[in-house]
Amino acid sequence: xxxxxxxxxxxxxxxxxxxxxxxxxxxxxxxxxxxxxxxxxxxxxxxxxxxxxxxxxxxxxxxxxxxxxxxxxxxxxxxxxxxxxxxxxxxxxxxxxxxxxxxxxxxxxxxxxxxxxxxxxxxxxxxxxxxxxxxxxxxxxxxxxxxxxxxxxxxxxxxxxxxxxxxxxxxxxxxxxxxxxxxxxxxxxxxxxxxxxxxxxx
Amino acid sequence: xxxxxxxxxxxxxxxxxxxxxxxxxxxxxxxxxxxxxxxxxxxxxxxxxxxxxxxxxxxxxxxxxxxxxxxxxxxxxxxxxxxxxxxxxxxxxxxxxxxxxxxxxxxxxxxxxxxxxxxxxxxxxxxxxxxxxxxxxxxxxxxxxxxxxxxxxxxxxxxxxxxxxxxxxxxxxxxxxxxxxxxxxxxxxxxxxxxxxxxxxxxxxxxxxxxxxxxxxxxxxxxxxxxxxxxxxxxxxxxxxxxx
Numbered sequence: 001x002x003x004x005x006x007x008x009x010x011x012x013x014x015x016x017x018x019x020x021x022x023x024x025x026x027x028x029x030x031x032x033x034x035x036x037x038x039x040x041x042x043x044x045x046x047x048x049x050x051x052x053x054x055x056x057x058x059x060x061x062x063x064x065x066x067x068x069x070x071x072x073x074x075x076x077x078x079x080x081x082x083x084x085x086x087x088x089x090x091x092x093x094x095x096x097x098x099x100x101x102x103x104x105x106x107x108x109x110x111x112x113x114x115x116x117x118x119x120x121x122x123x124x125x126x127x128x129x130x131x132x133x134x135x136x137x138x139x140x141x142x143x144x145x146x147x148x149x150x151x152x153x154x155x156x157x158x159x160x161x162x163x164x165x166x167x168x169x170x171x172x173x174x175x176x177x178x179x180x181x182x183x184x185x186x187x188x189x190x191x192x193x194x195x196x197x198x199x200x201x202x
Numbered sequence: 203x204x205x206x207x208x209x210x211x212x213x214x215x216x217x218x219x220x221x222x223x224x225x226x227x228x229x230x231x232x233x234x235x236x237x238x239x240x241x242x243x244x245x246x247x248x249x250x251x252x253x254x255x256x257x258x259x260x261x262x263x264x265x266x267x268x269x270x271x272x273x274x275x276x277x278x279x280x281x282x283x284x285x286x287x288x289x290x291x292x293x294x295x296x297x298x299x300x301x302x303x304x305x306x307x308x309x310x311x312x313x314x315x316x317x318x319x320x321x322x323x324x325x326x327x328x329x330x331x332x333x334x335x336x337x338x339x340x341x342x343x344x345x346x347x348x349x350x351x352x353x354x355x356x357x358x359x360x361x362x363x364x365x366x367x368x369x370x371x372x373x374x375x376x377x378x379x380x381x382x383x384x385x386x387x388x389x390x391x392x393x394x395x396x397x398x399x400x401x402x403x404x405x406x407x408x409x410x411x412x413x414x415x416x417x418x419x420x421x422x423x424x425x426x427x428x429x430x431x432x433x434x435x436x437x438x439x440x441x442x443x444x445x446x
Binding site: 034038041067076145147157 | 206210213214215216241242244245246247248249250251252253254257258260261262264265268339367368398399
């Protein structure tokens with residue numbers, strides 16, 4: 001019975017998110033980002049309840065899951081939706097819930113079938129789900145990054161987070177040539193390095 | 203292909219197999235190249251963390267909206283998807299009665315207090331992710347944000363005072379706002395707008411304070427700045443301006 005209910009939930013979700021494309025998210029659509037979050041929240045929390053986590057913990061896992069899903073779209077690890085968005089969220093979520101339970105040293109109630117959505121699962125091993133904290137050096141970079149100019153921050157974010165190639169950045173129309181972009185990028189990196197050096201050796 | 207192009211190709215995921223071998227070989231034999239690669243790899247992680255923190259703040263604000271059904275009427279994307287519960291019926295009644303009240307008020311005059319109440323929401327912590335046992339965060343920073351997140355604003359102000367980061371005036375202002383100390387909040391927001399971070403955000407909160415103090419001209423001026431900057435609550439600011 002539980003299996004049927006879950007299969008129904010999964011299939012219903014597959015139908016609902018048809019209208020949102022990967023491009024909507026990749027282009028940074030705020031409304032698509034919000035719609036997916038709200039539409040899947042309740043179902044995800046219900047799905048997660050079987051894993052003996054508190055409501056607050058489940059909301060936290062849902063948010064981490066959603067961000068991990070978004071990151072993988074930005075980095076190009078998810079190039080096209082081969083499953084419904086909710087299936088991605090359930091699969092990533094399950095991985096993160098297990099991770100959290102291992103940290104909490106909780107065991108799973110044997111009445112619940114951990115493989116319940118196996119048929120529709122996404123292979124999470126091909127995704128980047130690394131969420132380890134920053135090292136001391138990276139923390140230094142983190143605090144100095146904000147002091148860069150707006151243009152530098154935008155350029156570096158497009159390149160290192162949103163997966164834009166130099167050519168893609170040129171197409172946005174803010175620079176005259178690929179060489180200008182490369183030089184700007186080099187200058188931004190140099191500024192950042194200098195700031196860090198100045199922080200270490202004032 | 204230059205070394206810079208190789209690195210660009212690596213991070214754009216566009217290296218051919220031939221260039222991949224060249225890239226891997228350089229990593230082994232060229233220490234300077236390896237150092238540059240490690241630097242950019244760390245930067246990629248840091249940029250991701252920055253973006254993730256912003257996303258997390260956004261998700262927190264969605265959660266806040268979900269907790270306050272009064273403000274939630276516009277964000278109910280697909281009401282049919284949600285099951286009907288007594289809680290929602292009660293929320294609808296509250297919404298109905300409140301809408302009537304707001305309509306009654308706005309019919310006679312601009313109700314500054316209700317505009318303030320409907321729009322004021324303390325800014326979430328977007329600076330530091332607090333994870334138990336994480337030793338990479340400075341202790342004072344951690345204490346400040348733990349206090350801020352636990353809504354112990356007096357303690358947060360005390361801890362923020364010991365810090366020197368550019369976000370400090372903004373978060374101190376937020377703490378004073380939550381304590382209802384508008385003059386102190388204004389003072390720190392005015393400092394914050396001269397910083398490089400939270401500029402539009404600071405103008406937004408200055409506009410809200412002006413609303414609370416029924417200073418229409420001030421509110422209009424601050425909202426126009428929010429719209430011009432366009433990085434935070436631009437649409438909300440336009441909406442508010444129309445109501446004034």
